[in-house]
Amino acid sequence: MKYDRIEGIDKDISKLVMGCDNQDDINKASKLWDHWLEVGGNMFDTAFIYGGGNHEKVLGQWLTNNNREDVLILGKGAHTPDCNPEAISQQLTVSLERMKTDYVDIYIMHRDNNDYPVDEFIDVLNEEKEKGRIKIFGGSNWTIERFKKGNEWAQKNNKQEMSILNNNLALAKMINPLWNGCLSSNDNEILDYLNTTQKSHMSWSSQARGYFLDDKITNEIEKKITEAESSWRKPGENSSGPISCYDSDDNRERKKRAIELAEKKGCSANNIAASWTLNQSFPSFALIGPRTINELDTTLPCLDIILTKEEMNWLNLS
Numbered sequence: 001m002k003y004d005r006i007e008g009i010d011k012d013i014s015k016l017v018m019g020c021d022n023q024d025d026i027n028k029a030s031k032l033w034d035h036w037l038e039v040g041g042n043m044f045d046t047a048f049i050y051g052g053g054n055h056e057k058v059l060g061q062w063l064t065n066n067n068r069e070d071v072l073i074l075g076k077g078a079h080t081p082d083c084n085p086e087a088i089s090q091q092l093t094v095s096l097e098r099m100k101t102d103y104v105d106i107y108i109m110h111r112d113n114n115d116y117p118v119d120e121f122i123d124v125l126n127e128e129k130e131k132g133r134i135k136i137f138g139g140s141n142w143t144i145e146r147f148k149k150g151n152e153w154a155q156k157n158n159k160q161e162m163s164i165l166n167n168n169l170a171l172a173k174m175i176n177p178l179w180n181g182c183l184s185s186n187d188n189e190i191l192d193y194l195n196t197t198q199k200s201h202m203s204w205s206s207q208a209r210g211y212f213l214d215d216k217i218t219n220e221i222e223k224k225i226t227e228a229e230s231s232w233r234k235p236g237e238n239s240s241g242p243i244s245c246y247d248s249d250d251n252r253e254r255k256k257r258a259i260e261l262a263e264k265k266g267c268s269a270n271n272i273a274a275s276w277t278l279n280q281s282f283p284s285f286a287l288i289g290p291r292t293i294n295e296l297d298t299t300l301p302c303l304d305i306i307l308t309k310e311e312m313n314w315l316n317l318s
Helices: 026-038 050-063 085-099 118-131 144-156 188-197 215-229 242-246 249-265 269-278 293-297 300-304 309-315
Strands: 016-019 043-047 072-077 104-109 134-140 164-166 200-203 284-288
Touching (some): 016 300, 050 085, 085 104, 085 118, 144 188, 249 269, 269 284
Parallel strands (some): 043 072, 104 134
16 A cells, blocks of 8 residues: 555555445445455545445444544535535534544535635634544535635635545546536646645546446446436436546547556556556545455555656646
């Protein structure tokens, strides 16, 4: 495992972050998460809305058999339509009860809401920090303009700033949002800001939903996701599969280059794509969502891949 640091957290943080949004069964989850600790992982990502609350409960069950102080938890809340300052505290109380813990190490607002001044969100997040229920915080699917505005206000008013931007940051640029309100950080303005400020980034769908896997596998993933979402997706809405969200001429070229570089480095194109997210010049972490030990183990080689600046730019068509 490789690690990095974020100010406000007094522990090394694994560069890969274990997503908990697909584990409904404690027995299956325990096998995967026990293995996660064995390979050196220590950060878990969850959210108030995942599984209608069940996924937080499963993590809580697992935590009762493990030392809470050995792991780090990133919790998210205040998702649309409940994206407002009051919901932060209300949902956090429920999430902590579900997970049987007194605090989360990192709290992320799952969405932003321009109907509220950004200072109202910063105030509540600082209040929760003062209560000891969170240590540091940030925003998921926030525009860089709102993120900057929030931190500028925090600086002027002697408040703690948002430490983390939690958007999609994958080698494949998101063409259609996976879900309404989702944003990508594979954008020159955002990358320049992160480089300049050295703010941390934690990327969801960091491997582009399987876009860099073999074409046949990618197509199978797209089909399964489309079928699974057919009962509730509105007519005309794209699925959250890798092809619907990422397929384009530019991304096909990125995939071609990832395959070419993978052959030279003796790894998979998917490993190259994940390493691109991890090899940024600012603290960059990758959220992953393996369902099995094998899926986890085939992701781990990305940690050993070092990409030069030239390779990073070439892969991203820069």
